[in-house]
Amino acid sequence: MMPSVSNLFQRIYKSFGKAKSPKSSELSPENLVRLCRNRADFITIINEAINHTNQNWDHELVNRVIQFILEDTDSGISVYSSDTLDPLDRGHALAVVAEGISQDNFRSSKGSKRKLSCTRGSLIIPTSCLPKTTFYDFTPENNLDFYPANQHHFDLTINDVEELAVAILNGINQRIIAWSILGSEPKFMGSYRLQSAIAYSYCLQAFGKLNPSVPPSNWVDGKTITASEQIDTLKYLAQTVAVDSPNLDG
Amino acid sequence: MDAPSEYQTFFARYIQDKPLMSSRLLLAALSDAEFSTSNGSLLSTASSFLKSTDKRLAQTAATFLLTCGGTLGRNFLWQTLSTQELPHSQLVKGISELLS
Numbered sequence: 640m641m642p643s644v645s646n647l648f649q650r651i652y653k654s655f656g657k658a659k660s661p662k663s664s665e666l667s668p669e670n671l672v673r674l675c676r677n678r679a680d681f682i683t684i685i686n687e688a689i690n691h692t693n694q695n696w697d698h699e700l701v702n703r704v705i706q707f708i709l710e711d712t713d714s715g716i717s718v719y720s721s722d723t724l725d726p727l728d729r730g731h732a733l734a735v736v737a738e739g740i741s742q743d744n745f746r747s748s749k750g751s752k753r754k755l756s757c758t759r760g761s762l763i764i765p766t767s768c769l770p771k772t773t774f775y776d777f778t779p780e781n782n783l784d785f786y787p788a789n790q791h792h793f794d795l796t797i798n799d800v801e802e803l804a805v806a807i808l809n810g811i812n813q814r815i816i817a818w819s820i821l822g823s824e825p826k827f828m829g830s831y832r833l834q835s836a837i838a839y840s841y842c843l844q845a846f847g848k849l850n851p852s853v854p855p856s857n858w859v860d861g862k863t864i865t866a867s868e869q870i871d872t873l874k875y876l877a878q879t880v881a882v883d884s885p886n887l888d889g
Numbered sequence: 890m891d892a893p894s895e896y897q898t899f900f901a902r903y904i905q906d907k908p909l910m911s912s913r914l915l916l917a918a919l920s921d922a923e924f925s926t927s928n929g930s931l932l933s934t935a936s937s938f939l940k941s942t943d944k945r946l947a948q949t950a951a952t953f954l955l956t957c958g959g960t961l962g963r964n965f966l967w968q969t970l971s972t973q974e975l976p977h978s979q980l981v982k983g984i985s986e987l988l989s
Binding site: 677678679680682683685686687689690758820822823826 | 916917918920921922923944945948949952953956979980983984987988
């Protein structure tokens with residue numbers, strides 16, 4: 640997709656190796672969060688990366704990073720900005736919810752029993768780790784169905800996918816890239832519910848009271864999920880009804 | 890998620906006879922779906938895969954035991970690690986540390 644003029648400047652700037660952080664985090668995020676849907680494969684990639692002792696990476700492992708983390712594509716790969724490498728950062732939490740919210744089995748409108756969580760792996764990648772052949776463009780319009788994450792959404796364009804995969808493996812090995820393994824409570828302390836609760840807390844602060852029947856006027860409908868159902872799903876995933884002091888109006 | 894014990898025992902025999910890749914994909918799918926089991930046959934079959942020379946299968950079996958097998962699965966893993974030489978013991982231990 641067509642980069643904006645400011646993104647184009649950023650690319651030129653970066654290609655000359657002079658990238659410097661402008662004030663706006665939209666132009667120059669500190670870190671980018673990437674979600675992986677195959678948790679078991681994600682776990683083996685992390686495990687092999689942190690236990691790696693040789694100089695060179697096995698080609699088969701590099702290919703797995705390309706397949707499972709980069710999904711075999713070289714453009715339009717969704718990532719989300721995060722201020723810190725901490726999985727409890729709101730940027731990470733918004734990324735987790737934004738990536739998963741379109742799943743049918745979270746929907747209240749689908750009739751079947753709703754799921755409370757799903758399994759994911761996430762990487763939090765400092766932008767300084769990215770090779771010069773990988774670019775990121777600020778693309779809020781490409782975040783489809785969770786409005787609060789729009790301002791965190793970027794697309795990656797990868798000109799050398801193997802170089803990026805190796806950079807990811809090096810970053811994990813050197814503990815420069817952070818990761819998180821998400822599942823249901825209580826098995827996974829880094830649970831999907833916890834991430835949803837962090838996202839909910841941020842949304843409360845940013846939008847005020849969150850009532851699915853009367854969504855905040857500045858919360859925009861998504862491509863396929865209305866603002867009302869986004870809020871309903873977020874509250875369901877965060878299990879807000881389970882806390883000691885539920886919303887007064889239910 | 891749960892399934893009758895006889896089905897799980899049948900499934901344990903079924904994946905034993907499958908090509909390694911099929912066994913790995915099935916165990917990974919069960920782990921991703923947060924399947925839960927205390928079926929001895931299934932956990933024993935998964936433990937036998939820890940000895941595989943295929944490092945992805947060995948790690949996936951360890952992941953399955955720890956994410957689906959609860960305390961019993963963890964015991965199967967440690968029993969195998971402490972009593973047998975595994976081709977990829979370091980990676981199997983790594984999974985155990987990652988998921989502990």
